[in-house]
Amino acid sequence: MTMKNITRGGQFLVKETKAEDIFTPEDFSEEQKMMRDSVIEFVDRELWPNKARFEKKDYAFTEEMMRKAGELGLLGVAVPEQYGGLEMGFVSTMLVCDYISGTSGSFSTAFGAHTGIGTLPITLYGTEEQKQKYVPKLASGEWFGAYCLTEPGAGSDANSGKTKAVLSDDGSHYKISGQKMWISNAGFANLFIVFARIEDDKNITGFIVENDPANGISLGEEEHKLGIHSSSTRQVFFNETKVPVENMLSERGNGFKIAMNALNVGRIKLAAACLDAQRRVIGESVKYANERIQFKTPIAKFGAIKQKLAEMATSAYVDESACYRAAKDIEDRIAMRVAEGNSHQEAELKGVEEYAIECSILKVAVSEDVQNTTDEGIQIFGGMGFSADTPMESAWRDARISRIYEGTNEINRMLSVGMLIKKAMKGHVDLLGPAMAVKDELMGIPSFDIPDYSELFAEEKEIIGKLKKAFLMIAGAGVQKFGPELEEHQQILMASADILIEIYMAESAILRTEKNAQRFGEASQEYQIAMAQLYLFNAVEKINSKGKEAIISFTEGDEQRMMLMGLKRYTKYANLPNIVALREKIADKLSAENTYCF
Template structure:
């Protein structure tokens, strides 16, 4: 059902408004077309990527390029590209599930795929002129050409706009001469096209350009970088020495490069979250299968409580990541549809829609990238000594997962980013934080109710807990903004703590809403394990919120204010009926064991 502006929450509004389960999209809502695409991608992965893991680990860059060409022939590189330019023109959720299921075989191929389809192609489809799109996008969509994104420099990482690469206009005004150095450029070794960023004269902001990769045009490459993980992903330095770019290859307007970079990263962040999901599914499946086969003291280690804890947590975090990622993906898709209906072009609609949910994109990037690392780490532990060996897949999964917390903006940057953006939205009037924060303050001054609540309905206590956790965020963020004002961006430790509260609320709420929706339509009996996972995830969320809330309050409040806020924190993080986490973990693990795989 199409959503209206009234029905669809704006980005960040989840923290001040209640979302109904009927209004969230879940993986169980995939259309038949999307299910077919999912199966096609899984089949490709199982045929071309998984059997060649050892070659990828041996730095077979040619294999990565070959697999990319095969992905292009099957249309996977052009899923999000409009049909006009040789792509499949599929919706945003379909682009996400493609990224999800194609990314689990090895981080090397996943990185090449993501760099090409995302930051290598997308800036042209979203910012290019019609001539630029007609010239370049069809080649990129089919895999005839591969793209790379040349932004990072030795002195410009998180501070992307500080790059020193220069663009100098020729005397005849027909071209720019590029000079500078870029580093950590994915796909550099086999790409035919760079999206390169440089500064014109003393401009405040950098400018984007489309550059064809011609070694006779002053372009030289460094040697392949030897990396901890993603070993067969081509990663090189790129040097520009009087490299000529025709003036018509400027991407968007002069000085618009920083905006291109930031908006490209927003899309990259949510797609990176998707790219971590199937890795978690496969690691969990591999872990439980090994645990069922491996015997110690004449007992499969899967029967030991210590291993059950790991299996339960791995499955739960995977399920939560799926729930939140596809919730946000559909919100973006619906916002795109609304903007198109309002008269926006395809480019404007997608740009504005993703920008609207930049907070959720950062939340997902942080949460899912950290969960895939935990999942791989526990996978190694389940395998024991064998997990540390290159003969098993766990150590490669762990190494590949490590980069996800760094690229598309480090997790520290994204943590501060999501809270900072929320505060800016509040100042612009897009999200009302002041009203709800004031209401929470008033609530603390009132006498709490001692009535026994009715928790007879599924998730009634859990949903009330989510509402209380939102009050914690409003309590902390409201007081912090009042104290520090526009200087709050300098309080990085406080922002990190507040962001963990915000992140965990979104993830826990998404998990509960997905499960509630499916329980209502499929029956609670079919969702027993999912209900257990939702409760387990929320239990951890309460602990994280309490810890970070306490740390935050103590850091800036004193005396009576501090005592009042800490009292509120205790009130808002207290269960009426604590869940039996030991029993819940056991239930989840037994389900995974019985199915011998991640099965949700």
């Protein structure tokens, strides 16, 4: 591992990434494959056959399955060995999160809330005493954790919470009073990570609070929700709950930072938690489409159904490519920091924080893809898809929450662009140089040379480069016009974010497929090549639309004409792909294999 091939967070936009430098699911080690297979076995044995129980608000069953996951060591994958965990790398923790989440949003939520925001704040910010006391119990499943941040008046604006922490007269403990809502795992949690404000501090502070009803802690009734029916979700009330001063998490006023960093990890893990859900929905849809006969023909043979299956499979393949690319970047950055002498805590915190932009991108892209996939799954099943007797209905309802969790998708869109601009201001990513170069290029005469597209993905990679220029052109003009006030122009930010997202996702699929074609032969990747090309075409169309929306919203006259011409130049194909043929190819392969097979 060398410095030159580890790009910093957000640098994908201005620095060419080589196919050999990215990690793909085809790079899983034997240990990782064994871990994946054992998770799939657990899901197929314990969860999938009992899918109906999760729909009947069987909270006790969710808790029972969580204990079984603990016995298998699955709750401690990311936890250091000295605290009873397996201390596996970031890619392995993503892998477990991915495959354990394929059956039920209820179990996926319980697992994610416990292993992520319930345990991680202590492993990353806790004192040695706090970690020794609590983490082994959480890693084994003896105890379960929950995360108390959201309040009736504090959602996306997490730092505006009203919960108070008042120091006792003798200085031995804090008394916490306030109300938290939408708390996952609240019904069976032994420990809460609670955020409260001390006096009139600007920022909130984190506390580790043991759940003891005799200590002023009470719970609301289970919430009635659209989906994730067996995920315990309750309000938690604190009434002068005594918390020893030694249970403050990190320093006073550091709660907002803890919350934001926990969300960064949560965002990429949430993306992973949507992957196997997509694979399983696609698998069920393909089987049904092959079995369902209409007009004496399996509906899988109809073009309208092929279009759906191909687009569903393409988004799953692309999402998987991007998630594991980013996960390995984070793992490498953590390893690099450890080698430089950072503690495990510091290395992991800074490693994930470095790729906060990618975490937000993945959260948005994959959560929207799983929603679309489940929606199309219902459509393929037709009337049966609307019935609770088939798995599509619950999958669609469970998928809906993923666009709200870990910061809404609107917040994450604006964050991705905002964080990129902040990185540029700090000199971590050079956006100014490339943006000025794009401006100069627009003023110059375009080249009329005919490029050589004989190599695999030669044109596609050139298009990716042009799409990056389109983003730099629009974002650069936006920063120039509005300066720091750009964040107030949310619709322009969101359009820019959609361009950024499509670039990262499309590039990830192309690089993964190119890498695998180089080592396994092009013939082995013919369907993956088709998916990468199909996704890129869709991305170009979306970028053209979103780019135009942004440009005509804040420019006029000659500047507008020049930027629209630039957008046209940067979203232009020399050889347009045959989209229908690509979809047919992908869908026919799915039908032949009778499952998601990529």
